[in-house]
């Protein structure tokens with residue numbers, strides 16, 4: 001099983017082995033990681049914003065326009081920001097490292 005590491009805003013890390021095919025949002029929810037995901041993956045909120053480790057960013061599937069539009073509204077956007085509901089774990093992403101931002105904007109409110 002591929003492993004993904006979530007880094008909390010306080011710097012603590014959680015390594016999680018999870019089945020390929022799940023989104024990072026689903027993995028976070030299954031393991032009690034504090035990633036909101038208010039719209040449950042329907043690209044309508046941006047509360048699943050994650051900051052991808054720069055060394056991994058180019059290995060992800062290319063970002064789609066819908067995700068980009070929603071991401072523009074995310075709190076604390078960075079050059080390696082993505083939406084966690086759109087990153088699907090795969091064997092090729094074994095070792096992926098993502099950080100949780102300090103806060104989020106919920107566009108559904």
Ligand code: FES
Nearest residue numbers: 039041045048085
């Ligand atoms: S969970 Fe709402 S955009 Fe990802």
